[in-house]
Amino acid sequence: MTENALRPMIGLSPRLLRQVPAELGFRGKTLQYLEQSVASWVMSGDAIAVMIPSVIRDTTPTDTTGSAREFAARLDGLVLQGGADIHPSCYGGQPMHAESVTDVVRDLFELELLREFIAAGKPVLGICRGMQLINVLFGGSLHQDLLEAGAARDAHVIAGAEETYRHGLSIVPGGWLSTLYGGVVAAQVNSIHHQGIDKVGDGLEIEARSHDGVIEAVRRPGAGFVVGVQWHPEFHDHRFPDLLPSSPLMDAFLGQARQSTNRPAGR
């Protein structure tokens, strides 16, 4: 890098908190927030991270395309955090669980961001719900509940053990992910989800599955960087040395992001 080179600036889409605890003092307001592990993970890779506020108010899209396009033009990559279930209407399904926590406003905003960052040739990385959203963007569908659908043998989330729950991962031999990890084909990953990919999106390739067959990583092959992982690499830190290291994945993502930062300062 030249001495003028800028570190990549990575956009993180927010989680939305609509029922704010009274003690926080935001009566009737919606909060947009980051879970700090994901920002720490991005910034551990010699990048800076910013949150991209949702520009959709309530359920009315407000100039989403223009704003999302400008974020995509100015930032060097996009990371989608985990969070609430994706509303089934996004993939042509009917909600099977009225009690499910969904937020279609966030769904629409993140789909728009994904579309614009991919169109701009900027790398995108989806974590958990973010992987599922990449799948939906490319026309795929989801199991609304893995166990209920018979798509998993074991639960992929254990209440109260979120960060410490893990399962086996089978990485496709010879695939992009396995190559990234020096040929590794078996690992352990943190798992916190009850939904998962059903129909794989058009043009996406499966890079890894859980021990019981659930799709845990997808990637769009070819130029660019469109990758989603069902596990939480941001929680795979020094506390859990037995889990798949998270830095090769971030390094690969930021390697792509740096290609868009190789321009003079003051752009």
Ligand SMILES: [Mn+2]
């Ligand atoms: Mn899992």
